[in-house]
Amino acid sequence: MKRAVVLLSGGLDSAVTLAIAKRDGFEPHALSFDYGQRHRVELDAARRVAQAAGVRDHRVAQIDLRVFGGSALTDDIPVPLERSVAEIGHGHGIPVTYVPARNTIFLSYALAWSEVTGAAHIFLGVNSVDYSDYPDCRTEFLQAFEHLASVGTKSGVEGTRVRVHAPLLHLSKADIVLKGAELEVNFALTHSCYDPDVDGISCGKCDACQLRLKGFREAGLTDPIRYAA
């Protein structure tokens, strides 16, 4: 079986990405990050999703993005709530929830692990439809990273061409939900909210919740997770 490192946040997108990697015959090694995110309930979701998918090797790398600040997800900038969905993602500039160079850092770790394990494939659940204003969610960025991997690693120099797979890149959230349903992803295990309450219940109002709810609605399916009243 071909090995792959799958970046697993615990969100809906990465759970579907993991299911796609399995469907395509890869043996997934799952990698999550404890980066001081406000919504740590995500990591619990990542563990549940990895377990449900039968992942045998799931690692959580401690990384410290707070050392630089600069994003609503790790810093003291308030998470924007109750923007209309129409404002999210398209042409309204890079949102405050953007974490500087985050996907570059995440992919670098995935690359390190792929070298150690001999995996020549990295999967990540980025999406350019809902997150068109995030520079590191675009084909051009992923291709640049593949090139970097080919010239900057021992395995690359020795001839292993690392492939970066982003199977959700051009899917709408509704398409992602439908794809997950087709692959029998248990959505109840996933977590998307940027601003859950102390019990981990999703707010239903932040960008991530709104996009998720809209995706389920457009897919004609019911989101099984709980939302605050």
Next chain:
Amino acid sequence: MKRAVVLLSGGLDSAVTLAIAKRDGFEPHALSFDYGQRHRVELDAARRVAQAAGVRDHRVAQIDLRVFGGSALTDDIPVPLERSVAEIGHGHGIPVTYVPARNTIFLSYALAWSEVTGAAHIFLGVNSVDYSDYPDCRTEFLQAFEHLASVGTKSGVEGTRVRVHAPLLHLSKADIVLKGAELEVNFALTHSCYDPDVDGISCGKCDACQLRLKGFREAGLTDPIRYAA
């Protein structure tokens, strides 16, 4: 003043790189990593070097490379001692002290901080003469990273071209020592040894010590640090 993020390990090379960044008119922001390195005395050296250079903002990012293993510098693989200098670096394959994707990870963090601070310049002390077999110490790698930075960050997309400076890339260790002497770097504050004793005294035998001692010898200067008898 133009801001720059300078990767500062506490070794001789990064101390000279910092001095070059200052000479060239940059306001340096120094970035070190606590990555579970065996030789933690390096971090103390980094702090001393930053202070001596008058760096106003020096951050140490906690990162966890041990989560993957795979290198003599972070894992249980013995550090190779007493190889002849002739065996080091040239055409003998990638050494066991190579840390998978390390410079990719380090540069990713530097990129994150450069975005937050508005620095469009990153300095690092990599060297292709002594470390020709490290894939991530080559021009091709640095150029690939510059491209990645230009397509993968908010600042890059908004038009800031991040430059990666590696002023030591083509210098021999002797040239680096001479350059440092010219710029009045206090070599006594730096640390290079891969395998220091409990008091932080350098072994004089590992690759890093041998290269350093050879550099001072060829430069006709005396290394001011202490070595084990």
